Amino acid sequence: MKIDRNEVVRLLERLSNAKGPSGFEDEVIDVARDFCDGWATVEENTLRDGLIVPNGTGLDDNRARPRVMMDAHGDEVGGMVRTIRANGTMGFVTLGRFPEGALCGQDVLVRNARGEWLHGTIGVKPPHFTSAAEKAAHVPPEMILDVGATSAEEARERFFLRIGEPFVVATQFTFDPERGIAVGKAFDCRAGVAAMLIALRELASRDDLSVDVVASVSAQEEVGERGVAAAARTLDPDVAYMFEGCPADDTFLVPDEVQTALHGGPMFRHFDRCMITNPRYQRFVLNAAExxxxxxxxxxREGGGTDGGPVHLMDVPCVVSGVPCRYIHTATSICAIDDVIESARVAVEVISRMTPEVICGF
Incomplete structure (x- = not known):
């Protein structure tokens, strides 16, 4: 399987820079639609799931072969305007979880009612104005969403700000071609989306498969794995292969405890808070890769959850292939492009080996 490294970098760049917090995944679906042009159709449902069906593959109930659903979630952690204050600043809620302190001082892009993305910041009170009592209490400072308006009236009438509008961090993608390292936002799960799209295109070009392959770029994973269930009900798979941009642990654990390192290839989890992975399916994947x-x-994993959670409860065997990404759920993540490529290769190898008999054995 030949993979154009530069194409993968360009795809990941577009996906990373796309602004798609939970519930607002439209730009991510647009990137997927462009990539699939000519060889697959991409439709959307009301949750902003992108449903991808390669040409020649139908979704009728009279299927002749088992159906494999690939999935990677398109949303990223972000936020939503909750209030517009008298001084023009905004209160907000987060969409998904950020580590404590990760948003303080970050550049953000806030969408207004005209669909424009305004550059702003998550402001905090400077230390010059912090009282001794506040310092002694070690209370985290209040975070303020700010694009420069000076009154609520100006915020609404000149900046066109409204409650309910989303924001994302403003980090822009960069790539070091000599070292193969990508730096950007939303690698959870845009690194997984990139790997999935590359793998799906390869599988769609093959005429020797024993299965049909469809895919979803699912919505709202970061707020409780919501979109993938709707996608699975539509695509109706016999087996599912999930992709993730999973948290690398190689910078904060001792070497003996590291299970997800850069340049180690995709990580397959046996357990997390939402799923005990089907051991027969998991072993099939690991053996195929070997x-x-x-x-x-x-x-x-003791914590964390993925789109495998809702789907395996629908009696669909699932595995989760995680592209190792350092510092997910912050403004800036790091991943190795060879891990994205290796994740696509493993998926193609595994699905190419699937047969009706194999799937029945799961």
Missing amino acids: AAGLRVQESV
Whole structure:
């Protein structure tokens, strides 16, 4: 399987820079639609799931072969305007979880009622104005969403700000071609979306498969894995192969405990808070990767959840392939482009080996 490294970088760049917090994934779906032009159709539902069906593959109930659903969520952690204050600043809620302090001082882009994205910041009170009592209490400072308006009237009439509008961090993608390192926002799960799209296109071009392959760029994963259930009800798969931009642990654990490192290939989790992975399916994946000489990692997680959670409860066997990404759920993440490529290769190898008998054995 030949993969154009530069194409993968360009795809990841477009996906990373797309602004798509939970519930507002439109730009991400647009990137996927452009990539699929000519070889697959991309439709949307009301949750902003992107449903991808390669040409020649139908969704009728009289299927001749098992159906494999690939999935990667399109949303990113972000926020929503909750209030517009008298001084022109805004209160907000987060869409998904940020680590404590991760948003303080960050550049953000806030969408207004005209669909424009305004550059602003998450402001905090400077130390010059922090009282001794506040310092002694070690209370986290209040975070203020600010694009420069000086009154509520100006915020509404000149900046066209409204409650309910989203914001994302403003980090722009960069890539170091010599070292193969990408830096950007939303690699959870845009790194997974990139790997999935590359793998899906390769699988769609093959005429020797024993299965049909469809895919979803699902919505609202960061607020409780909501979109993937609707996608699965439409695509009606017999088995699912999930992609993630998963948290790398190689910068904060001792070496013996590291289970997800950069340049180690995709990570397949046996357990997290939402799913005990089907052990027969998991073993099939790991054996297929080993037989093909492809790098993979394994983990047992005490926390975290993925789109595998809702779908495996629909009696659909699931595995989760995680592209290792350092510092997810912050403004800036780091990943290795070879891990994105290896994740696509493993998916193609695994799905190419699937047969009706294999799937029945899961």
